[in-house]
Amino acid sequence: MEKRQASNAVTERERLRKAAPAIHEAFNMGKTNRTALALAPREKILAEYDRLHQLCVNLETIIENSQDSLFVTNGDGIIVKVNRAYEKLSGDNRENLLGYSVGDLEGLNFSESCTTQVLEKRQQVTIEQTIFKTNRRTHVTTTPVFDGYGNITMAITNNRDLREIATLKERLADTEELANKYKRQIEALKSQGEGTFVAHDRKMLDVLLKADKIAKVDATVLILGETGSGKEQLVKYLHRASTRRGGRLIKINCGALPATLIESELFGYEKGSFTGASSAGKAGFFEAANNGILFLDEIGEMPMEMQVKLLRVLQEGEFFRIGGTRPIKTDVRIIAATNRDLQDMVRKGCFRSDLYYRLNVTSITLPPLRERIYDIIPLATRFLDEFNLKYGMRKTLSVSAYQALQSFDWPGNVRELRNVIEQALIMSEGETISHDELPFAPKGNFEFLPLEGTVDLDTIIARLEASYILKAYEKHGNVRAAAKSLGMKTTRYLRKKQEYSRAAGEGLKNG
Structure with a gap:
């Protein structure tokens, strides 16, 4: 007996499964009416019921899992539906809300009712609302739903937490600000002509943003980077972006000059100060770069005895020409660059620590290509x-x-x-x-x-x-x-x- 009943149940389910497409097609084509439905076989009616039930389940799942808070009333303002997101936003369980009139909750649960205004004005309304229990400010939009006779059958309310909106706006503003910084930096570089940077990589864009900050302060700069990585091009950018752009940018390669010549090139000499010296004397790079920038490339190659004299200029802001007795004031910004590890050289006693700290007030490291x-x-x-x-x-x-x-x-x-x-x-x-x-x-x-x-x-x-x-x-x-x-x-x-x-x-x- 039990086996026969189980067999009949399977047969019934199979008949319902086969009948479902026919009744579904009839509904979709608009051919189903009450008479047709009444005359339809029982299995077709059951199949259509199952389809509609599944549709309701799917809609319920969508509503409950929506991140937006949903709040629905009937045409009389009675709450008929809220979702989990609204429960979280309001701090109330749905059991405390369903069946109540929004008019009863206005002033008690929330500051003002958007639904009440929609029922009066018969159009979509948007307001800002305070939910008292959670102390949340929300952006509320309520939309009326009309039947074929122009009567409001439902009012659907969507609530969004203004704090979340504000957070998103802040993130967007931060992103736009960073993008604008990059854009300004790149456009500025494009307009500079010779020596411009090509910077598409994030690492290089970060370097340029740092350089832009450093350029605007009149401090010494130490640029670190491998040979050929673009240190000289970066110095040109710093010069153009600085307050000294009207002054000269003069470069001296400390590794390309013999130790005996570096001093005369930097500080100049008085006439007759040594054999072969010009009879008129000569100004050095510090004088030539006055009110501008002096770029000391390959600073790690500078002899120790010259490091002492450079340190004095940085500390005192003055120097003596070779053979001179009168101190000469100088107003020069120093930018130094090297491909060597100066900290390691300091530890080994190959570079003066006091000079290193004088140069390393601000520093930029250029990444290799x-x-x-x-x-x-x-x-x-x-x-x-x-x-x-x-x-x-x-x-x-x-x-x-x-x-x-x-x-x-x-x-x-x-x-x-x-x-x-x-x-x-x-x-x-x-x-x-x-x-x-x-x-x-x-x-x-x-x-x-x-x-x-x-x-x-x-x-x-x-x-x-x-x-x-x-x-x-x-x-x-x-x-x-x-x-x-x-x-x-x-x-x-x-x-x-x-x-x-x-x-x-x-x-x-x-x-």
Whole structure:
């Protein structure tokens, strides 16, 4: 008997499943009316009931899981529905709200009722409301729902916490402020002409923002960075952005001059002060740079005896020419640069600690080119334009050449990249420079992404970015470590990874 009943139940469910599409189609086509429904087989009615029930369940799930607070009344202002988000916002359980009139709760639970105004004005209303129990200020919008006769059947209210809105506005403002800083910095650099920076990489943008702050104060600056990383270009920017931009910028390479000449070049000499001296004497760089900036490149190469004399100028603001007896006042800002570890030199007694601290009032460290990979392609493009103009050519770099440049380690930094582009432009045969015409051996393997037709720079950069994003994850195995290796925030890295992973799944080669 039990087996027969179970078998009948299975058969009934199967009949309902088969009947569901027919009744569903009838409803969708607008053909179902009360008569048709009354005449429909029992199983079709049950199937349609199940469908409608599931629809209600789905709608209930959506409403309950919405992050927006929802509050619904009927046409008389009686509360018929609230969701979990509203319970959290109001601090009340729905059992304390359902069935009550908004008029009864106005002034008790909240400051004023948006629903009451909608029922009176018969149109959407937006107000700011205070919820007393949680002391929350909310942005409230209530929308009326009308039946076919123009009667209000429901009023749907959406509440948003003003604190959350304010927080989002603050975050947006912070993001816009940072973006505007970067934009102003880049635009300022574009307008400067010779010596401008190409800064697309986050590390370099951070350097420029720091330089912008330092430029506006008249303190000594110590610039650290590998050979060829752009220290002299940074000094030019600091000069242009400083209050001394109307004065001269004079450079002396401390490593290029013999120790016997450095003193006379810096401080000058009086006539007849030594054999071979000019009969009229000569002003030194400190005098020439008065009211301007004196750039001491390769400061780590300065002899110890000269370090003492430089320290005196920094402390006293005056110096003596060689052979002179009269102190000369000077108003010079000192910017020093080196590729050496001055702290280590201080520990070893090769550099005076007191001079080091005098120079290191403010400091900027320039990252090597291998750590600012997003600058490689823009720099290469900039140098290509420069040398095309210089030599009267119109050559371009192939995609494979861009990829080879991106994969190289660049021990000589920006200076080496510039030299490579100039050599390649001169020595290449055709109008397009291929990867095998670059005068270096790329480090390791790099993928060639064959492309047909023309490809703009943005496409090239996006493809290379995708390669680094995905390979970083393969190497480190987790998002946090991969993001850190690329100098990115974890959330930004994850967003990029998901974007490029989807693209790879759809066929990255098609764009």
